[in-house]
Amino acid sequence: MMTMEYHNPVLLKETVDGLNVKPDGIYVDVTFGGGGHSREILKRLGDNGRLFAFDHDEDALKNTINDLRFTLINENFRYIKRFLRLYGIRQVDGVLADFGVSSHQFDVPGRGFSTRFEANLDMRMNQRSKLSAFHVVNDYDEEQLRQVFAQYGELRAAPAMARLIVDKRQEAPIVTSEQLKLVLKKFLPSRHENKVLAQIYQAIRIEVNQEIEVLKEFLLQTPELLVKGGRLSFISYHSLEDRLVKRFIRNGMFEGEPERDMFGNFEVPLKKVGGLITPSEEEVKTNNRARSAKLRIAEKL
Numbered sequence: 208m209m210t211m212e213y214h215n216p217v218l219l220k221e222t223v224d225g226l227n228v229k230p231d232g233i234y235v236d237v238t239f240g241g242g243g244h245s246r247e248i249l250k251r252l253g254d255n256g257r258l259f260a261f262d263h264d265e266d267a268l269k270n271t272i273n274d275l276r277f278t279l280i281n282e283n284f285r286y287i288k289r290f291l292r293l294y295g296i297r298q299v300d301g302v303l304a305d306f307g308v309s310s311h312q313f314d315v316p317g318r319g320f321s322t323r324f325e326a327n328l329d330m331r332m333n334q335r336s337k338l339s340a341f342h343v344v345n346d347y348d349e350e351q352l353r354q355v356f357a358q359y360g361e362l363r364a365a366p367a368m369a370r371l372i373v374d375k376r377q378e379a380p381i382v383t384s385e386q387l388k389l390v391l392k393k394f395l396p397s398r399h400e401n402k403v404l405a406q407i408y409q410a411i412r413i414e415v416n417q418e419i420e421v422l423k424e425f426l427l428q429t430p431e432l433l434v435k436g437g438r439l440s441f442i443s444y445h446s447l448e449d450r451l452v453k454r455f456i457r458n459g460m461f462e463g464e465p466e467r468d469m470f471g472n473f474e475v476p477l478k479k480v481g482g483l484i485t486p487s488e489e490e491v492k493t494n495n496r497a498r499s500a501k502l503r504i505a506e507k508l
């Protein structure tokens with residue numbers, strides 16, 4: 208029987224190079240998944256180095272690495288400072304993030320992430336979480352649904368989609384992905400059905416996992432967590448995510464401009480290292496998930 212790979216790491220060398228790993232340093236991989244990036248960090252650490260990893264999906268725990276230098280924390284990275292403090296860690300030399308969903312999460316039909324399978328509306332990365340796609344689709348009011356589709360799916364038909372869902376679910380709850388697809392059929396042009404469906408799924412998934420709030424909370428903690436010269440190395444997969452990462456690295460905030468110091472220079476906690484890094488054509492050919500990856504690296508000033 209063919210065993211399915213849990214996740215093929217994206218931009219593996221480039222992302223870990225971005226951390227500038229010091230053999231005795233303390234590092235955090237906040238999106239452990241199949242552990243590809245974590246294993247590469249461990250290869251570059253000496254006996255006294257340490258690596259902490261986070262993943263809130265229970266399925267990721269089976270990939271844990273048996274290594275005295277390694278600790279896997281089954282929690283949301285929005286609580287990064289709080290959980291590291293439990294281990295006596297207040298500052299680290301680098302943080303790696305490979306945001307979004309793993310191939311494993313996409314490939315297990317029951318998780319409900321993929322447009323390829325019929326499944327109950329779920330899409331929770333953390334199986335203990337209360338909010339699922341079912342709740343979003345069946346309990347959110349029209350305005351909330353419109354906002355989800357407009358903001359997170361960037362769908363022009365968001366108001367009409369929200370109205371139709373609210374109408375249809377009065378007849379019977381929308382339980383499966385196939386039912387949702389049927390309800391929204393008129394918005395799925397045959398030539399771009401998969402593209403629009405992917406936008407709809409992305410919107411619901413971002414809401415279910417509160418991805419934007421979580422990302423903001425996490426980013427705000429990183430400058431304080433890093434030692435001077437410490438590195439961030441982050442891979443994003445959609446423009447909303449990448450925009451927040453980019454602005455945070457540039458300004459230390461998500462909107463507006465930072466204050467200036469007495470010399471008129473912006474007071475910012477980070478500086479970018481190099482430009483945007485994207486996967487080579489070759490990597491995209493062998494790993495389709497890499498196609499939308501954007502890597503940004505920053506250093507604490």
Ligand SMILES: C[S@@+](CC[C@H](N)C(=O)[O-])C[C@H]1O[C@@H](n2cnc3c(N)ncnc32)[C@H](O)[C@@H]1O
Nearest residue numbers: 216238240241242243244262263264283284305
């Ligand atoms: C793209 S995969 C990472 C793959 C990993 N770099 C590898 O090489 O196998 C993202 C992982 O991060 C986890 N994740 C996403 N958001 C999270 C969050 N807010 N807190 C903790 N884990 C999260 C997901 O459950 C998933 O397993």
